[in-house]
Each structure stands twice: as structure tokens, then as C-alpha cells.
Amino acid sequence: MKDHKRQPTAVRAPAIVKEAVRLFTLNGYDATSVDAIASGVGITKASVYHHFSGKEEILSAAMDLILDPLEQLLADTRLEEMPAIGQLRAIVVSVIELTALHRGEVLLLSMIKSNTQTERSAQERRRKLQATVSKIITRAIEEGSISPFFDPVVLGRLIFGMTNSVMYWWDLNRPSNTVDTQTLLDQILGFISSGVSYSAPAESETAWSIPHTESSRPVDKALRDINE
Amino acid sequence: MKDHKRQPTAVRAPAIVKEAVRLFTLNGYDATSVDAIASGVGITKASVYHHFSGKEEILSAAMDLILDPLEQLLADTRLEEMPAIGQLRAIVVSVIELTALHRGEVLLLSMIKSNTQTERSAQERRRKLQATVSKIITRAIEEGSISPFFDPVVLGRLIFGMTNSVMYWWDLNRPSNTVDTQTLLDQILGFISSGVSYSAPAESETAWSIPHTESSRPVDKALRDINE
Numbered sequence: 001m002k003d004h005k006r007q008p009t010a011v012r013a014p015a016i017v018k019e020a021v022r023l024f025t026l027n028g029y030d031a032t033s034v035d036a037i038a039s040g041v042g043i044t045k046a047s048v049y050h051h052f053s054g055k056e057e058i059l060s061a062a063m064d065l066i067l068d069p070l071e072q073l074l075a076d077t078r079l080e081e082m083p084a085i086g087q088l089r090a091i092v093v094s095v096i097e098l099t100a101l102h103r104g105e106v107l108l109l110s111m112i113k114s115n116t117q118t119e120r121s122a123q124e125r126r127r128k129l130q131a132t133v134s135k136i137i138t139r140a141i142e143e144g145s146i147s148p149f150f151d152p153v154v155l156g157r158l159i160f161g162m163t164n165s166v167m168y169w170w171d172l173n174r175p176s177n178t179v180d181t182q183t184l185l186d187q188i189l190g191f192i193s194s195g196v197s198y199s200a201p202a203e204s205e206t207a208w209s210i211p212h213t214e215s216s217r218p219v220d221k222a223l224r225d226i227n228e
Numbered sequence: 229m230k231d232h233k234r235q236p237t238a239v240r241a242p243a244i245v246k247e248a249v250r251l252f253t254l255n256g257y258d259a260t261s262v263d264a265i266a267s268g269v270g271i272t273k274a275s276v277y278h279h280f281s282g283k284e285e286i287l288s289a290a291m292d293l294i295l296d297p298l299e300q301l302l303a304d305t306r307l308e309e310m311p312a313i314g315q316l317r318a319i320v321v322s323v324i325e326l327t328a329l330h331r332g333e334v335l336l337l338s339m340i341k342s343n344t345q346t347e348r349s350a351q352e353r354r355r356k357l358q359a360t361v362s363k364i365i366t367r368a369i370e371e372g373s374i375s376p377f378f379d380p381v382v383l384g385r386l387i388f389g390m391t392n393s394v395m396y397w398w399d400l401n402r403p404s405n406t407v408d409t410q411t412l413l414d415q416i417l418g419f420i421s422s423g424v425s426y427s428a429p430a431e432s433e434t435a436w437s438i439p440h441t442e443s444s445r446p447v448d449k450a451l452r453d454i455n456e
Contacts, residue, residue: 085424110396146424154407154415155424157397158390165389168338179382187382195423196313196374196383 013051015041017065020058021104029059029112029119056118059108063122066098066105071125074132084140088159091133092192093185095163099170100181106167130156159192241279243269245293248286249332257287257340257347284346287336291350294326294333299353302360312368316387319361320420321413323391327398328409334395358384387420 019040023032034055038045052058073079073094079087099106109126112119137152146155166188170178179187247268251260262283266273280286301307301322307315327334337354340347365380374383394416398406407415 140424147418149415149418150424151407151411151415154412155419157393158416158419161393161396162386162390165385165393168389169385179379183379184382187377187379188386190375190377191383191386191423193423194425195419195421196368196378197422 012041012043012047013061016043016048016051017058017061018104020055021062021108024059024062025104025107025111029055029108030115056116059112059116059122060118062105062108063118063125066102066109067122067125067129069098070094070129074129083145084136084143085145087136088133088140088146089189091136092159092163092188095160096166096185096188097181099163099167100172103167103171106164110164110167130160133160162191163188240269240271240275241289244271244276244279245286245289246332248283249290249336252287252290253332253335253339257283257336258343284344287340287344287350288346290333290336291346291353294330294337295350295353295357297326298322298357302357311373312364312371313373315364316361316368317417319364320387320391320416323388324394324413324416325409327391327395328400331395331399334392338392338395358388361388390419391416 016037020032020037023036023040032055034048035045037055037058038048041048048058052061070091073090079090082090109122112122114120114123133156134152137146137150137156140146141148141150141152166184170184172178172181244265248260248265251264251268260283262276263273265283265286266276269276276286280289298319301318307318310318337350340350342348342351361384362380365374365378365384368374369376369378369380394412398412400406400409
């Protein structure tokens with residue numbers, strides 16, 4: 001008991017979420033008990049309940065970590081004033097940076113079922129984000145920055161199917177097997193922009209290719225990009 | 229017993245594989261028993277063992293359905309004589325068509341652990357295919373058909389991360405929620421070729437854009453394309 005009394009309360013809630021996400025993705029949400037989460041963090045079950053009403057609230061906190069920044073980004077009026085292609089780019093940047101910071105949570109979102117209200121709520125928020133992306137792509141086609149060749153829904157699913165696939169292989173904890181965030185982002189933005197034939201640094205002055213810098217908060221970073 | 233004696237033996241083995249794949253992807257490979265598979269098909273456990281030595285051999289047959297055609301495609305000398313960009317295109321076409329035919333098996337390959345020799349073997353075959361794709365992309369860069377901007381390993385993972393993502397949302401059994409194989413293929417090939425800015429039917433004479441027609445056997449179809 002002494003040991004975790006030394007640990008500040010503010011640190012413990014994120015540690016609980018982190019361990020819960022690890023167990024949820026490893027064994028499934030249904031198969032993971034609050035006991036197992038407490039034991040994994042090295043605290044008592046009562047300490048978990050000091051922070052969360054139960055498993056569902058922990059899942060909810062985990063989903064907020066990745067869904068809140070994306071929703072805030074899409075609700076930001078500065079984003080709305082941009083050309084649609086720049087909005088799409090800001091979302092791709094945000095998704096990749098969120099995956100770098102919260103790989104487990106992104107993986108969990110793709111895995112959850114719809115048995116509880118919290119699970120259904122996370123899936124519903126995800127669907128709304130997808131619908132917003134489809135609308136942005138539709139607008140980009142109208143604005144002439146994306147070819148009318150594309151079906152907006154299919155293209156949205158392909159782009160975010162690609163960015164989501166990163167969570168399966170891109171493990172920043174295993175540097176030998178990976179690339180850094182900036183390189184990955186460049187490769188993805190280059191690919192989305194011009195496909196495999198991408199070869200034109202001269203094109204980098206378009207809205208799509210706004211330069212970006214390092215940041216630990218994806219939503220801030222995406223918005224900073226927009227204002228550059 | 230009478231009922232399934234009427235069913236020809238040749239039909240029963242694929243039916244067993246199909247039901248096994250459904251249960252493996254729904255409940256996990258480890259949690260699925262031969263009893264459950266037999267019961268799902270509506271035959272006795274003994275009838276399952278008439279075709280397969282056990283669960284592992286059923287899994288192996290399921291993996292062969294998607295890995296055999298891809299390996300045959302890559303081993304075909306007609307493919308080897310093509311420019312690398314055409315080889316890459318043939319593989320993309322094959323992956324999408326295999327996903328259309330064997331969505332469950334593709335999903336299963338992405339889900340299996342490495343507890344048994346059969347699981348490890350399937351993962352190893354998948355890794356070899358990925359390595360071959362990286363080599364083909366490296367060659368395409370050398371041949372000037374893919375920009376040297378790209379890291380061959382990262383680009384390979386992005387392209388096949390995108391094509392694999394299709395298995396999560398593209399359900400041909402729910403036509404309202406989907407696009408047909410040919411349309412999806414066109415959208416994907418257009419996107420890989422030129423990114424979102426794709427708009428040039430005039431470019432369709434390149435090796436990348438060899439025209440393709442419908443077929444139920446992906447490997448045949450890809451090779452037919454090559455010879456056109």
C-alpha cells in the first residue's frame with residue numbers, strides 16, 4: 001500500500017487507462033475484469049474505483065483520448081475556413097500523430113463490439129467522423145482538388161483504411177522495425193497526394209502540402225499547420 | 229445421417245472450411261472445436277475427420293485458398309518478365325479479387341496467433357509475400373515507374389494496408405453498403421497510380437493500367453491481364 005500512496009493521484013488515472021487498454025486489446029474487453037486491471041497497475045481494486053465508476057468509464061476515457069482531439073479538430077472554425085483538401089490533410093496528420101501517441105487506443109477502437117452503451121457510443125462517434133470525412137472529400141471534389149473519378153465514401157475508407165493499418169505494424173517501441181513519425185507522415189501525404197508516381201517537391205506549395213513540425217499534441221499541431 | 233450422405237463428398241470439404249473460417253473469425257481459432265464446426269455444417273464429427281485430420285488441417289486448407297494463388301502468381305515466369313510496376317498491379321488485382329471471393333479467409337489470416345505450426349507457417353508465407361512485394365517495389369523504383377521518394381517497405385505496407393482494410397467494410401452480401409469488385413478495383417488502382425489528383429484517362433496506356441475483365445479465379449485473371 002505504501003508504494004502507490006507515493007504515486008500522485010494525477011498520474012494514476014492515465015496509468016489505469018493504459019493498462020486497461022493493453023488488457024482489452026490483448027484479451028478482449030468482455031474478458032478483462034477491474035481486478036485484472038488493478039493487478040496490472042499494481043494497485044487495489046478500490047483505488048481503481050476511486051478514479052472510475054467501472055470498466056465502462058475506463059473504456060470511455062480511453063476512447064476520449066483519440067476521439068476528442070479529432071472531434072475538436074473538425075469543430076474548429078479555423079479548419080472550416082480552409083479549402084477542403086487542407087482539412088483532409090489536417091485530419092490525416094492528426095490520425096497518424098494520434099496513432100503514434102495512442103496506438104493501443106486506436107487498435108481498441110477498431111476491435112470493440114457493440115454490447116455496452118459505451119462501446120456503441122464510441123462506434124457512433126467513429127461513424128460520425130467517417131461521415132464528416134466523406135463530406136469533406138465531396139467538397140474537395142467540388143473545389144477541384146480531388147478528381148471527380150472518386151466515390152467520396154470509397155476514397156475516405158481507402159485513405160483511412162491505409163492510415164489505420166499503420167497501427168498493426170508501426171511500433172515506435174521497436175525502432176528497428178519502424179520509421180519515425182515525420183517520415184511516415186511524409187510518405188503517407190506524398191502517396192495520397194500523387195500516388196506512387198509522386199516525385200514533385202515543386203508541388204509542395206499547394207494546400208495539401210502545408211509544411212508541418214513536431215508536436216506532442218496532434219490537434220494543436222494540425223491547427224498550427226493550418227495557420228502557417 | 230441420411231441427409232448428408234446425399235451431399236457429394238466433393239462439396240462437403242469446402243463447406244467444412246467455410247464454416248470453420250466463420251467460427252474462427254467469430255470466436256477465435258483456439259476457442260473453436262471440431263465439434264462446433266461439425267455442428268455448424270450439420271454433419272457428424274466423424275464426417276469432418278473423413279476429410280481433415282483435425283482443426284489445424286482445416287485452418288491450413290483455408291490459408292491455402294488465399295496464399296496458394298498469390299504464391300503461384302508471384303512464381304509465374306510470365307509475371308517475372310513484366311515491368312515491376314505491372315507485377316505490383318497484378319498483385320493488387322489478385323488481392324482485391326481474393327478478398328471478394330474469400331473475405332473470411334483474408335480476415336482470418338490477419339487475426340491468427342502463432343501458437344501452432346500451421347499458424348506460424350501461414351504467417352511465414354505472408355511475410356515472404358510481403359518481402360517479395362518490397363523487392364518488386366524496389367525494382368519499380370530502379371525502373372523509374374515509382375518515385376525514389378518512397379521507402380519500399382513502408383510503401384508496400386501502406387498499399388497492402390489499404391487493400392487489406394477492404395475486408396473490414398466491403399461486404400458483397402450487403403449490396404447497399406458496398407461497391408462492386410470492378411468499381412472498387414478501379415478506385416484503388418486509380419488512387420495508387422496518381423493519388424487523389426488522379427484524373428487522366430489518357431495515362432491508361434501505361435503498364436500500371438492494363439485493362440482487366442471479370443473472372444472468378446484471381447490468379448488466372450491477373451495473368452490474363454498480363455498477356456493482354
